[in-house]
Amino acid sequence: MRSTPADGDLTTRARIRDVALDRFGRDGFAATGVRAIATGAGVSPGLVLHHFGSKDGLRQECDDHVARTIREIKQAQAADPMASMDGWTAKVHELDWLRSYLSRALTDGSDLAFRLFAELSTDAESYLAQWEEHGLIRPSEDPVGRAAYLTATSLGMVVLRPLLARHLGVPDGPDVLVHLSRAAMDMYARGLFADPAIGEQLAARLEENT
């Protein structure tokens, strides 16, 4: 596994990067000063720019680090839906250190965000097609839209996790997503409406006034 901020024996360069990831995620990129990162890493402000060229270079390094990590996690993903469920809880915990940074990136419209979203969505698309062949999930009239929808809802939960936690009255942390995944599973299993016809009526009503 790639280095995380929890590790103690990192290169100075990696330590700066991890502090930056934390601060950028917590306070935002513009609101975080180079001096704050330097102090947090126990180094001088000059060293930060010695290693990364500029503040933007440091951001780029953070983006790359996050992108690399998620790509590694994805590679370890099992194709079997049952087996893929096994590592899910552990993964959510493992990636907790990059959640807030990712959340900010997703609302910034950064390149990292778009590439990540595109990758996750096309991944979801192929998984869904695969499972559809096995008869596990229903076919869709709009497979691309469905995959994008599912990706967006999942990432939305990641982004809004602090609000969800506060509203539900539970401490914010990875377990919030685990808890909410039950509601998601219930929705995936049976939908929301008592009768599918109701959904179709609503969809038709929606189609009318467009």
Added chain:
Amino acid sequence: MRSTPADGDLTTRARIRDVALDRFGRDGFAATGVRAIATGAGVSPGLVLHHFGSKDGLRQECDDHVARTIREIKQAQAADPMASMDGWTAKVHELDWLRSYLSRALTDGSDLAFRLFAELSTDAESYLAQWEEHGLIRPSEDPVGRAAYLTATSLGMVVLRPLLARHLGVPDGPDVLVHLSRAAMDMYARGLFADPAIGEQLAARLEENT
């Protein structure tokens, strides 16, 4: 309807507020200078702080304006799910000017965001309970969690709209949400899995390794 940035005959104070809403939403709070807002509104930097006391006061005014607007829209909400669907498309278009500001607020963990999320989620909860009584939707083992989940997924689509649009290859705008609402309706109507038992198996599998 409350004033929107499209109106031309606003007080200087309101014009500054609307420019600030746009810039804060587009570039973020910390990255937006008072001077940029002043220039955009065609006034001096001093006037901005004359009206709002400080940059934070201006942000507060923006928060209040957004909160007021959404609250007004909510009051016009119909209780009947069918009728409520009629105004949906229009509402999404009408509130377009505050989308990016709201999106940033939701990831900032601001007070506006939390209050809004709490309101929307409890609203959803009572609507769902109401419709459940009418037999329109299935009962839930966790009504609070279900309402929070649905609220989070809906707001998640709002936040991630630019990414969705870019990935789907359509121009970013309110219609992206209208388009995606079909995928949502399909999910609400029939769920994802071909057989509800599959969802229960996955949920059980999830429960095991916690």
Added chain:
DNA sequence: TGGCGGGCTAAACGATCGTTCGGGTAGCAT
């Protein structure tokens, strides 16, 4: 042993930040 490159610090640069201040002008009441 002498040089040399990389990690690192301290000090300073100009730019830009939020904010303050003094004054100026138009409208309205006295």
Added chain:
DNA sequence: ATGCTACCCGAACGATCGTTTAGCCCGCCA
């Protein structure tokens, strides 16, 4: 006419920003 109030400008303040520069220290190679 006078004073008051609200709206507004332009210049300036100190602080902080990202970045640059000069130089120190230490391990490695010749």
